[in-house]
Amino acid sequence: MIRKLTCIECPAGCALLVEVESGKVVGITGNNCPKGEKYAITEVESPVRVLTSTVLTEGLPLKTIPVRTDAPIPKASLFKAMEEIRKIRIKKPLHVGNVITKNLAGSGANLIATRECLADQGSATQTI
Amino acid sequence: MFERELVIVGGGPAGMEAATSAHKSGVRDILLLERDQYLGGILNQCIHPGFGIEHFKEVLTGPEYADRVIKQVTSMPEIEVSLRSFAVHLTKDKVLTFMKPGILENVKAKALIMATGCRERTREMIHIPGTRPAGVFPAGLAQKLINIEGFLPGKEVVIVGSGDIGLIMARRFLLEGAKVKAVIEIQKKSRGLLRNIVQCIDDFDIPMYFSHKVSNIYGRNRVEKVSVIKVDDDFNELADSYFEIECDTVLISVGLIPENELIEMAGVEIDKKTNTPITEEVNKTSIPGLFVCGNSFKVYDIADSVSRDSAIAGELAAEYLRSLK
Numbered sequence: 001m002i003r004k005l006t007c008i009e010c011p012a013g014c015a016l017l018v019e020v021e022s023g024k025v026v027g028i029t030g031n032n033c034p035k036g037e038k039y040a041i042t043e044v045e046s047p048v049r050v051l052t053s054t055v056l057t058e059g060l061p062l063k064t065i066p067v068r069t070d071a072p073i074p075k076a077s078l079f080k081a082m083e084e085i086r087k088i089r090i091k092k093p094l095h096v097g098n099v100i101t102k103n104l105a106g107s108g109a110n111l112i113a114t115r116e117c118l119a120d121q122g123s124a125t126q127t128i
Numbered sequence: 129m130f131e132r133e134l135v136i137v138g139g140g141p142a143g144m145e146a147a148t149s150a151h152k153s154g155v156r157d158i159l160l161l162e163r164d165q166y167l168g169g170i171l172n173q174c175i176h177p178g179f180g181i182e183h184f185k186e187v188l189t190g191p192e193y194a195d196r197v198i199k200q201v202t203s204m205p206e207i208e209v210s211l212r213s214f215a216v217h218l219t220k221d222k223v224l225t226f227m228k229p230g231i232l233e234n235v236k237a238k239a240l241i242m243a244t245g246c247r248e249r250t251r252e253m254i255h256i257p258g259t260r261p262a263g264v265f266p267a268g269l270a271q272k273l274i275n276i277e278g279f280l281p282g283k284e285v286v287i288v289g290s291g292d293i294g295l296i297m298a299r300r301f302l303l304e305g306a307k308v309k310a311v312i313e314i315q316k317k318s319r320g321l322l323r324n325i326v327q328c329i330d331d332f333d334i335p336m337y338f339s340h341k342v343s344n345i346y347g348r349n350r351v352e353k354v355s356v357i358k359v360d361d362d363f364n365e366l367a368d369s370y371f372e373i374e375c376d377t378v379l380i381s382v383g384l385i386p387e388n389e390l391i392e393m394a395g396v397e398i399d400k401k402t403n404t405p406i407t408e409e410v411n412k413t414s415i416p417g418l419f420v421c422g423n424s425f426k427v428y429d430i431a432d433s434v435s436r437d438s439a440i441a442g443e444l445a446a447e448y449l450r451s452l453k
């Protein structure tokens with residue numbers, strides 16, 4: 001069976017033709033770089049995505065902190081992961097890359113902050 | 129009024145890159161104005177991954193990309209960053225007026241770089257008839273509400289236009305528990321990147337209608353439904369294809385317009401169709417020493433290209449300042 005996929009590893013969006021036999025990839029064409037090959041294999045055999053979202057804060061200058069998983073997680077677990085993310089409240093300052101939740105929704109990946117939030121953003125937080 | 133060697137308006141990736149590049153080219157008196165209370169520009173609300181592949185050789189989210197550039201800017205003490213500083217007036221002699229909480233300041237810039245980004249095209253610009261209920265948002269505004277304010281502005285969403293912002297917001301609404309009922313695109317194919325169609329639309333089986341348009345928005349206080357109709361190659365409506373979709377929210381994702389009112393005020397020649405400066409060379413305008421970079425120079429698809437070209441603006445400004453001496 002031939003499956004048509006679009007590589008999403010970079011904005012080039014190469015059109016891949018993937019030959020699949022009993023759930024396994026046996027041939028790939030159309031990729032402009034090796035990342036496309038890797039993408040095709042995971043996409044056919046066990047599709048994964050990096051999840052990005054935001055978490056709410058309490059008592060910090062930013063109302064939300066953007067977050068992402070530090071590795072792609074199974075596509076099927078995205079909504080379960082979102083449920084966990086919605087329950088989180090950040091109360092302490094943090095830096096880019098700080099781990100917020102380990103092993104998010106049992107995916108093996110950690111949820112990390114993608115924006116810095118200091119307790120005192122200096123003049124940046126004065127109100128008029 | 130005070131005087132500065134180089135004034136830069138806009139603290140997005142364009143303005144920040146222009147600042148660090150001017151600094152690297154030897155300029156030591158730089159004032160960077162940003163109207164928001166944080167640096168980063170639109171990147172702060174673009175929480176999805178897909179940034180930095182060229183510029184940092186890594187896949188980053190918008191805020192991570194911004195963080196790296198912010199750290200570069202703030203590591204250079206000669207770059208004075210002035211937040212909550214809104215530029216409101218500009219003359220041909222590069223006298224810029226800006227508002228800070230409680231004060232109005234005038235600065236005479238020897239060289240000036242405008243990096244004010246884009247604003248969104250609105251419902252008014254694409255002429256969707258109907259009532260004017262609450263619940264019609266430009267997609268980027270909805271993005272800001274969800275990602276920065278932490279507020280989900282609707283539960284049942286129809287998206288007009290298949291630009292990248294709309295596609296990305298389709299997934300964002302969906303993951304937050306809203307229903308995305310359809311993406312309606314008047315053209316025959318998507319305007320967005322293929323990768324966004326795959327991972328934002330196809331991944332979640334969101335219905336996408338090409339060669340279709342929203343012909344009316346209905347609702348008294350809040351949006352109640354939209355009507356949709358198919359169009360032919362010349363965009364004529366095909367009457368028997370009419371159908372309706374119930375929804376409480378309509379997102380408009382029909383492109384961006386460069387924000388260039390200040391340079392127009394100063395007398396720079398502007399192409400009325402694109403709202404960008406008329407010029408042969410990247411970042412230059414018809415006024416010597418006045419440069420424009422990033423999304424206000426032209427609408428870029430990716431932030432990496434904004435950074436690349438904005439570095440040139442910093443070099444051009446440095447060269448111009450040297451020529452004055």
Ligand SMILES: Cc1cc2nc3c(=O)[nH]c(=O)nc-3n(C[C@H](O)[C@H](O)[C@H](O)COP(=O)(O)OP(=O)(O)OC[C@H]3O[C@@H](n4cnc5c(N)ncnc54)[C@H](O)[C@@H]3O)c2cc1C
Pocket residue numbers: 137138139140141142143161162163164168169170171174177178179180213214215216243244245246268271292293296387421422423424428429430431432434
């Ligand atoms: C929804 C969305 C998704 C995107 N997705 C991607 C992606 O996946 N990958 C990618 O590479 N790129 C993406 N981009 C594009 C990229 O983010 C932009 O091209 C880039 O951020 C533009 O940078 P800029 O500095 O020119 O403008 P901006 O980031 O808009 O910055 C302009 C700054 O100027 C300030 N300003 C404006 N007027 C004034 C004034 N009068 N006085 C003071 N300050 C002022 C604004 O507050 C703002 O901070 C996306 C863009 C959007 C909107």
Ligand code: SF4
Pocket residue numbers: 007008009010011012013014030031032033034035036037039
């Ligand atoms: S195959 Fe390589 S070049 Fe093509 S989209 Fe994938 S990552 Fe980009």
